[in-house]
Amino acid sequence: MEELKKGGIFNISDLRNVRISIGEIVEEEEEWEPMGPHPMPGIATLRNWDFMLLNRYKPFYAPLCDMCCLCTYGKCDLTGNKKGACGIRMDAQHGRIVLLACLVGCSAHCGHGRHMLHEMIKKFGGDVPIDFGPEVDVEAPLTRLVCGIKPKTIRDYEKVFDYIEEQIVQLADALHTGQEGSYRDFESKALHMGMLDSLGKEAADIIQIASYGMPTSYEGGGPDVPLVDVGIGTIDTTKPVVLVIGHNVPPAADIGDYLTENGLEDRVELAGICCTSIDTTRVYKKAKIAAALGRQLRVIRMGIADVVVVDEQCIRADILELCQRVHSPLIVTNDKAMHGLVDRTDDNPDKIVDDLVSGRAPGVVILDPEQVGEVAVKTVIQMDKKRKGLKLILSDEEFKYYVNDCIQCGNCTLACPNGLRIGEANQSATSGDIKPLAGLFDLCVGCGRCEQVCKKHIPIVDVITKAAYPQVKEEKGRMRIGRGPVWDSEIRDVGAPIVLGTIPGIIAPIGCGNYPNGTKDAWLIVKEFAERNYIVTLTGCMAIDAALWKDEEGKTVYEQHHGRFDAGGVLNIGSCVSNAHIHDAAIKVASIFAGRPLRGNYEEIADYILSRVGACGVAWGAMSQKAASIATGFNRLGIPAVVGPHGAKYRRAFLGRPDLKDDWKLIDATDGSEIYFEPGPQHLLVACETVEEALPMIAKLCFRPSDTDRGRSIKLTHYIDLSLKYLNAYPPDWHLFVRTATDLPIANKNELLKKLEDEHDWEIDWKMKRIKEGPIRGYDPSFNPTNLRRLIREKKK
Amino acid sequence: MGMEIPFDVANIPGPEMGEVAPPEVIGSYISSAKRPLLVVGSEILRDDFFLETAIEMGRKGVPIAATGHSIRGFVEKEYTENVSYYNLHELTNCLRDPGWKGLDGKGNYDFVIFFGVVYYYASQMLSCIKNFAIDPLIRAVSIDRYYHPQARMSFMNISPEMEEGYKDMLNRLVSSIK
Numbered sequence: 001m002e003e004l005k006k007g008g009i010f011n012i013s014d015l016r017n018v019r020i021s022i023g024e025i026v027e028e029e030e031e032w033e034p035m036g037p038h039p040m041p042g043i044a045t046l047r048n049w050d051f052m053l054l055n056r057y058k059p060f061y062a063p064l065c066d067m068c069c070l071c072t073y074g075k076c077d078l079t080g081n082k083k084g085a086c087g088i089r090m091d092a093q094h095g096r097i098v099l100l101a102c103l104v105g106c107s108a109h110c111g112h113g114r115h116m117l118h119e120m121i122k123k124f125g126g127d128v129p130i131d132f133g134p135e136v137d138v139e140a141p142l143t144r145l146v147c148g149i150k151p152k153t154i155r156d157y158e159k160v161f162d163y164i165e166e167q168i169v170q171l172a173d174a175l176h177t178g179q180e181g182s183y184r185d186f187e188s189k190a191l192h193m194g195m196l197d198s199l200g201k202e203a204a205d206i207i208q209i210a211s212y213g214m215p216t217s218y219e220g221g222g223p224d225v226p227l228v229d230v231g232i233g234t235i236d237t238t239k240p241v242v243l244v245i246g247h248n249v250p251p252a253a254d255i256g257d258y259l260t261e262n263g264l265e266d267r268v269e270l271a272g273i274c275c276t277s278i279d280t281t282r283v284y285k286k287a288k289i290a291a292a293l294g295r296q297l298r299v300i301r302m303g304i305a306d307v308v309v310v311d312e313q314c315i316r317a318d319i320l321e322l323c324q325r326v327h328s329p330l331i332v333t334n335d336k337a338m339h340g341l342v343d344r345t346d347d348n349p350d351k352i353v354d355d356l357v358s359g360r361a362p363g364v365v366i367l368d369p370e371q372v373g374e375v376a377v378k379t380v381i382q383m384d385k386k387r388k389g390l391k392l393i394l395s396d397e398e399f400k401y402y403v404n405d406c407i408q409c410g411n412c413t414l415a416c417p418n419g420l421r422i423g424e425a426n427q428s429a430t431s432g433d434i435k436p437l438a439g440l441f442d443l444c445v446g447c448g449r450c451e452q453v454c455k456k457h458i459p460i461v462d463v464i465t466k467a468a469y470p471q472v473k474e475e476k477g478r479m480r481i482g483r484g485p486v487w488d489s490e491i492r493d494v495g496a497p498i499v500l501g502t503i504p505g506i507i508a509p510i511g512c513g514n515y516p517n518g519t520k521d522a523w524l525i526v527k528e529f530a531e532r533n534y535i536v537t538l539t540g541c542m543a544i545d546a547a548l549w550k551d552e553e554g555k556t557v558y559e560q561h562h563g564r565f566d567a568g569g570v571l572n573i574g575s576c577v578s579n580a581h582i583h584d585a586a587i588k589v590a591s592i593f594a595g596r597p598l599r600g601n602y603e604e605i606a607d608y609i610l611s612r613v614g615a616c617g618v619a620w621g622a623m624s625q626k627a628a629s630i631a632t633g634f635n636r637l638g639i640p641a642v643v644g645p646h647g648a649k650y651r652r653a654f655l656g657r658p659d660l661k662d663d664w665k666l667i668d669a670t671d672g673s674e675i676y677f678e679p680g681p682q683h684l685l686v687a688c689e690t691v692e693e694a695l696p697m698i699a700k701l702c703f704r705p706s707d708t709d710r711g712r713s714i715k716l717t718h719y720i721d722l723s724l725k726y727l728n729a730y731p732p733d734w735h736l737f738v739r740t741a742t743d744l745p746i747a748n749k750n751e752l753l754k755k756l757e758d759e760h761d762w763e764i765d766w767k768m769k770r771i772k773e774g775p776i777r778g779y780d781p782s783f784n785p786t787n788l789r790r791l792i793r794e795k796k797k
Numbered sequence: 798m799g800m801e802i803p804f805d806v807a808n809i810p811g812p813e814m815g816e817v818a819p820p821e822v823i824g825s826y827i828s829s830a831k832r833p834l835l836v837v838g839s840e841i842l843r844d845d846f847f848l849e850t851a852i853e854m855g856r857k858g859v860p861i862a863a864t865g866h867s868i869r870g871f872v873e874k875e876y877t878e879n880v881s882y883y884n885l886h887e888l889t890n891c892l893r894d895p896g897w898k899g900l901d902g903k904g905n906y907d908f909v910i911f912f913g914v915v916y917y918y919a920s921q922m923l924s925c926i927k928n929f930a931i932d933p934l935i936r937a938v939s940i941d942r943y944y945h946p947q948a949r950m951s952f953m954n955i956s957p958e959m960e961e962g963y964k965d966m967l968n969r970l971v972s973s974i975k
Contacts, residue, residue, distance in 0.1 A: 060890045062921035063928055066811030079813045080931050090928055410956050414806040419916055419943075424957050453806075516915060645918035648886070655890045659898065686886050689865030689915050690839045697884065728869040732882055 032150050036601030039148030040163050043170055043192055049603045050188035050636065052787050053610075056663050057635075057654035057684040059187050061094040064651055068093050071177045086177050095186025096175060098628070098652045102190045103172055105629030106197035108313050109577060110168065111336065112248050113204030114161045115312075117154060119250050119369065120211040126155030130210045133217030135487035141587040141598065142202040142580055146195065148600035154207045161203065164196050187652075194632030195602070201630075202580035209484050212253060214282040217487050223563040225483045225572075228281045230289040230547040230556075231475035235271050235304055240384030242376050243305035243328075244272040245296060247313040247576060249279035251333040251366075254373030255309065256284025268380060273299060274314050275540055275575030281481040282574065289479070292541035294513030294621070297446045298465055300326060302472075303392030306383040307356075309376050312336050313576075314512070314624065320363055326392055329356035329379055330363030333372050341365045349374045357382045394459075394466040402458045403429040403437070412450035412460055417646070418443060418516065422450060422460060434467040441468035442518040445621075479547035479558045482539075482574025486585040488592055490565040494535070495593025499612045501711015503567045504718055505702030506535045506615040508582045508639075509542040510630065514623035514646045521620055521644075521691040523549035526557045526570060528695055532718050533567040534702075539579035542620065543572045576626060583637055586613045603788065610638025611666070611785040614702035614715070616681070617641035620694065622650070635684040640701045642694055647687045654684035658736055664776075666705060669784040672792040677705045677785070678736050678776050692726035700731070705785040709742040712779075717745040735760050739779040741771050801953045804916050804943035810924060815939075818950035820966045823910070823938055824973025826950070827859065830908030830936075832899070836888065838914030839865030840941075847913055850967045852876045854910075857974050860900055862888050864914060885914060889922040893929040909937040916943050923947035940970060 038045050066079040068088065076084030083089050088096070120128065130151050132139050140151050147160055171189050174180045180189070208214060215221035235241060244252040252272065259265050271290040272280050280287040291299050293314050300308065300319075303326040310319055312334040320339045323330040332339055343365040344352050355361040356379045366372045394402070406426040413421055420443055425436035441464050450460045465472065497503040507529045515521055522545040530536045536557075538546060547556045561570035565585065573581050590608040591598040598605065609615070617634045619627050622643045628650055631641045635654060643650070657663060658679040666677050680703030688694035699719040707715060716737055723731040735756055738744060744752045753769065756762040762774025786792075801817050803809060827833050835854050841847040848870040855861045855878060863871055864885040871880045881900045891897040897905045909926065911919050919939065924947040926937040939945035942955035942963050955963045 058890075060886070060893075060925065061929065062889070062925040063810065064921070064924070066813065066924075066928065077812050078928075079811055080928055408956070408958070410954070414802060414804060414954070417805070417917070419804065421957055645915045648918050648921035651921075653886055653890070655886060657890065657894075659891075683887075686884065687918065689885055689918055692839075692866035692869075693864075693884065726869075727866050727882060728872045729882055 030150070033597060033599040035148050036597055036599050036604070038602055039600030040146070041602060043167070043174070043189060046192065046603055047188050049606060050191045051184065053191070053635070053654070053684065054184050054187055057656050059095065059183060060653040060655045061091055062648055062651055063090060063094055064649055066090070088181060091183040092181055092186060094651050095183035095190070096180070098650070099171065099186050099190045099193060100175055101625045101650065102193035102197065102629040102632050103168065103175070104625035105627065106193045106200060107168060108626050109197050109204060109629070110161065110164050110200030112312060112577065113200045113207065114165070115248060115334070116204050116207050116250070117157050117161065120154055120207055124211050126153060128154045128210050130154065130206060132209070132485055133221065135217030135222065135489045136485050137488050138588055138592060138598070139485070140202060140206055141584040141591065142199045143206075144598050145587055145600070145602055145605055146199050151206070154210055157203050157207055160199065164200050167192065167196050190632050191636040194629050194634070195636050197629035198580050198583050198633035198637070201577040202584065204577040205484065205574065205580060208249060208279065212283045215481065215483050216485065222483055222487055223569075225481045225563065227478045227558060228287070228289060228481050230477040230479050230544055232290055232295065232299060232302070232304065233473050233476040234288050235290055236269050237304055239267060239269045240306045240380040241269040241271060241304055242307050242309060242380045243290060243299065244270070244276045244280060244309045244311070245274055246311035246315050246334070247275040248311040248334060249276055249283065250369040251309055251311055251372040252276050252280040253283045254369040255376050256280065256287065258373035258377045259286075260284070262377070264377060268377060275577075276311055278482050278540070278543065278572070278575045289544055292513045292544040294446045294515070294519070294541070294545070297322065297448050298461060300328070301392070301461055302465060303328070303387070303390055306387055307331065307376050307380040309333060309372060310337065313626070324362050327387055327390060329383060331372060331376055332363060332365050333367065333369065335367060338365050339363065343367065345371065349378065353378045353382070357386065393469055394462050399463060399466045402463050405456045405458060407456060409455055411453040411455060415449040415453045417445055417447060417449070417514070420444065426463070429467065437464055437467035438471060440464045441472065442520065445514050475548060477547035477550070477556050479543060479556065480563050480572040482572050482578050483563065484574055484578060485581045486565045486588065488588060491585065491588040491592045494566055495589045497567070498589055498614065499593065499706055501614060501704065501707035501715055504532065504534050504614065504711070504715045505699070506537060506582070506585065506613070507618060507698060508537045508539075508579070508615065509546065509618045509620065510539045510579050510582075511542055511619035511621060511627045512623035513541045513545055513621045514644070515621040516645050517691065519545035519548050522546040523557060524691055525618055525620065525695065525698070527551070528722070529698070530557060530561045530568055530570045535565055535567065535569050535571070537565070537571045537573050537582050537585070539573045539582070540576045576630070579630065582615075583633065583639070586615050586637065586639060589613050604791065606636060606638045607787050607791070610787070612704050612706040613638070614704045614707070615639045616698050616701040618694070618698055619647065620644045620691070622647045631685055640681045640684045642698050642701065643685065643687045644694070645687055645689050653686055655686060656682045658682060658733060666785045666787060667789060667792060669786040669791045669793055670782060672789075675783070676776055678703065678739070680704050680737065695726050696723040696731060703737050705783065708781065709740055709779050712737065712739070712743040713745055716743060720745065730755070735762070736776065738771070739775045739777055741769055743779060801944035803946045804954050805920070808920055808946060810947055813927065814946040815948040815951045817944060817953045818938070820940070820970035821973045823940060823950055824970045826908060826936070826938070827910065828973070828975040832904065832906040833859050833908040833910065834900070834906040835859045835861045835910045835912060836885070836914065837861060837863055837867045837912045838885065838919065839867050840915065841867050841913030842870050846964055847967075848874060850971060851912060853971045854974065855879050857971070859910070859974070862900060864888060867913065885918060885922055889925050892926060892935060895933060905935070907933065907935060909935055911937065911939045911945070911948065912941060914941070916941070920945060920947050940967065
């Protein structure tokens with residue numbers, strides 16, 4: 001033992017009563033980059049960065065409920081920022097609720113990712129290489145940035161999920177009564193949760209891309225991914241139809257595999273709703289996208305599906321009841337959403353099929369994706385024959401009866417999230433004009449609350465569907481399948497124009513379908529910015545909804561625009577988890593284009609993005625807790641987001657105040673001097689009432705202090721032009737973004753100089769066409785903006 | 798005065814819910830306010846009457862914050878005297894700050910009237926004012942065709958067939974502003 005203590009050589013066979021345990025075997029890691037200051041940050045590690053953000057973009061709370069009901073002291077009335085029995089104030093309580101929402105959202109993404117990892121290791125083994133082809137060297141920017149890990153195989157994600165899961169538990173702990181009491185600290189924790197959410201999404205998508213061979217930068221990937229059919233009208237209901245719903249693709253992938261292996265690809269339709277549909281098109285060529293989340297209730301009620309297969313997230317809680325109503329057997333495939341059904345995973349597949357087809361079992365749980373493939377396909381073939389005679393769209397007589405039965409009580413309107421005037425539309429239909437009712441189809445968010453309160457028990461959803469049926473049958477769009485990562489080579493091409501501002505911004509429409517005014521807004525946002533040479537990167541339901549509308553030539557935005565990550569591109573990045581690649585694109589601009597160190601260096605990269613990368617998320621129909629954590633993850637990385645009016649119900653925004661001068665100070669890293677700067681970006685999270693208001697707001701949130709005068713001129717052109725086009729007025733704050741006369745749009749430079757002189761009292765040198773006095777700061781091409789004092793360059797002695 | 802069902806029926810915030818008030822009462826509060834502000838939203842564009850009502854209030858000296866894309870209507874009517882575009886989130890964020898200088902640089906407001914803002918967005922902003930614009934107190938009211946429990950005072954829910962009655966209420970409100 002003496003030798004052991006000295007660290008000398010010993011002979012194991014000489015040892016008695018000694019237990020040797022071998023922990024994790026750490027292989028010598030390839031030296032790919034020195035470790036940065038913050039690998040695997042804990043709750044408090046990036047708090048200073050968060051507080052810098054929170055000082056500039058102060059949390060704004062709009063309570064949805066004035067009470068706290070979380071412990072037995074309560075209910076506590078917190079109205080007027082009062083304290084509850086535990087001492088928590090309304091503002092802190094709402095920080096707490098925001099953290100809770102982010103916890104739920106982050107857990108959904110990370111639970112999905114961990115589940116995916118287990119499934120893929122079981123199916124393919126842990127050594128599946130992470131190789132995204134010749135154009136993608138930086139394969140996992142968030143993983144490298146947050147964890148300091150360069151993953152080589154999917155097994156490497158075990159460590160990543162270990163880290164995330166520990167952080168989630170610690171953050172959840174902070175929610176308990178008698179823990180955190182400061183709203184700012186709750187928000188710092190929510191930002192931490194948002195960062196974990198983005199990391200979890202990246203992990204989930206990388207694992208599935210690597211395992212299933214989804215598109216990357218190998219041939220046919222990236223900008224060259226194929227187009228796929230989108231829309232209820234594209235589903236061939238003369239064939240048996242399997243409808244997959246949710247976010248976790250293995251069961252759907254195995255249905256595709258079973259169809260392929262059995263030569264049934266042309267005999268059976270595999271269609272989907274929500275993100276599972278997007279991911280199914282990444283693994284099975286014949287898959288179709290029936291609809292986004294907002295149409296879920298209606299697609300099922302229309303009876304399109306002969307079998308419904310659900311996995312996880314955004315599935316209706318009443319899915320079993322809905323399926324029973326239209327005689328579609330339900331197969332649930334994930335232990336997080338089992339809907340009270342019997343687990344038949346270990347049963348004989350043919351016996352399960354028999355029970356489903358006969359109706360003895362309305363649905364089953366099958367947790368083995370391969371078995372789902374077999375059962376779903378065998379069932380759908382039999383169910384198709386059985387369901388052939390069903391008439392699930394109302395007859396003309398039924399339609400007439402119901403619209404005449406409406407007593408205009410208005411209960412449906414009070415129950416409708418969008419306050420739709422359904423009774424009024426019914427009344428028009430009684431006199432033969434069904435257009436108002438048909439028009440409600442797209443405006444409806446598909447919740448079904450109206451039917452529950454109808455005194456006459458009118459199946460309102462079916463009535464609206466009947467009125468809109470001719471247009472619904474023609475709902476046929478095209479979109480690119482999810483392309484996954486943005487290529488390093490694309491970043492090299494566009495890094496400079498993005499940072500300099502000559503590509504005016506990256507616009508990221510993402511998320512759910514809780515739109516204030518229908519899906520057409522999604523299309524308009526994409527169209528407007530793609531035509532103005534922004535880069536538009538979509539994911540999730542908004543990517544689907546944008547594909548439902550066409551221009552005068554009958555082309556969707558995906559057909560009208562190229563799919564490169566370049567000016568004017570319209571990219572479907574993929575499902576919800578894929579939107580981590582949008583974070584990744586911004587990170588790659590900092591690391592690949594600007595050469596900033598990536599490994600374990602979150603704060604510096606976020607600082608770079610906030611000051612230089614003109615990106616803006618748009619969650620126009622944000623609904624879920626996932627959308628809350630997604631936006632919060634964007635925000636911590638320095639990317640602002642605009643939400644629709646329903647987004648105000650998230651209760652919290654991050655809003656900047658241009659009138660508070662001291663909130664807008666940056667450091668010039670070149671010499672350490674402090675500079676007052678224009679409010680770019682002005683907010684981190686803001687809601688707009690209408691799409692007309694959102695369009696200029698999105699353009700505004702793309703201003704960055706690093707813009708060159710040419711870039712600023714382009715951004716100002718779009719900001720002013722969108723405002724004139726949609727608000728019929730100059731934006732009241734456009735002058736704040738002018739630093740020098742060369743920032744002004746060339747086409748109307750004189751007019752704008754005159755406005756600066758007349759309306760804002762700026763001093764203009766008309767002879768030289770120069771601004772003498774007025775701007776917050778002048779334009780300095782050498783300005784090296786940072787919020788971090790540690791990045792000030794040491795002066796050469 | 799009396800209680801009413803929220804327009805979004807589940808929107809029951811807590812112990813403090815706004816009262817239903819007749820137009821003349823709201824009008825008298827506007828008249829006695831030191832610094833009233835009319836906040837209009839995109840729904841005023843659905844009928845010229847509502848835009849004209851807002852302009853009439855503006856002419857009576859109530860400054861207007863035009864949120865959403867409602868500014869379009871004022872520009873088209875060539876009424877720009879005391880109207881400013883503001884995003885509603887931005888505006889409410891300023892309202893909760895006693896130190897805010899206001900649209901005219903003369904300070905914050907003490908009485909805010911919501912008119913024509915999408916219901917649920919307005920409700921959230923009224924909630925912020927109710928809960929956080931408390932010292933000094935800002936009273937926020939709604940003159941929409943919805944009952945807004947987050948407002949201090951509100952009209953009741955008004956069905957489409959009562960549209961003319963609603964317009965009459967707005968006329969009475971404007972007339973009662975001195």
